[in-house]
Amino acid sequence: MKAQTVIALSLAALVSLMAGLSQIPAVRFAVLGTLLPLTSTIVVKPLKDDVYWVSGGMGNTGLVIGETGVIAIDSQMFIPTAKQQLEEMAKITPKSVKTIVLTHSDPDHVNGLPAFPRGLEIIAHDRAKADMQLLVSDLNSNGFPPSAEIKHYMPTRTVKATETTNLDGVPVILVHTGSAHTDGDLAIFLPRQRVVFAGDLLTPAIGPFPGIHLGKHGSSLGMFASLRAILALDADIYVPGHGEPLTQAAVRQSLKDAEERRAQVKTLFDQGKSVQEAKLALNDVALKGAAARFPTFVETTYQELIAERGVGPPAK
Ligand SMILES: [Zn+2]
16 A cells, blocks of 8 residues: 555544544644644645745645745645745755745644744735634634644735735735635735646545535635636646646636536436435545545535525425
């Protein structure tokens, strides 16, 4: 069995163990401590001039070398893996991180923040900041309690809608078109290098269809709008939150597949099928690895349709 498979299986087992222990915060902290050595090795990989994506840990992050410092995209889930990332970064540049852009507020993207020095510029969507403020008041609110230190890492600059800016000499477009994975997503487009860091607007390593975080007001139709917006940027490389970088053609295909899947789900819903019947009809499979406990796109679409109509599937 490949090392990565062992890691994925072990993580899945530990995540389900954690779910079972969720009533005991102290135990959850202890279990998190055993989870982190199992995350895969951090590797910093060049993409384009001054742009790197980082694989390993519990998801992807990004590094962009600016004029005076480094712009980091997301923080890793665990402090030790985030520290490992900083050690790897030191092998490619003497510059230190001065800015962090967060793609959204989920634990696998923000919990590693305390590995970075305090006092950095931290950029996030307004709603992601609100989630993080909730996290400070209730460390369990994202399901995976971070270090209490995270209170020193609240976003210092927020974005509400798509914004063109310049970070440390690097032209950047921060893209937000509305609720998608969550209501506080930001994709980062580097027009000079034609690279998009999409966060969890794209998650090919988890499953073939979008992940919609309904607990954070995500939306499948909003997801389609966001994917259309990042496709309109005409980038060459799209770095997902989880999985290998994608071509523009692959992103376009994922959007098409997701739109078709939603239409199929809607038809089955309107025919009065239960969610179980729809899952069976569409060969819906559980998400991969540590995400296996999260609902699939068929399940979240059912929940959306029920909320939209105010009732379950109509009687046959
Ligand atoms: Zn994620």
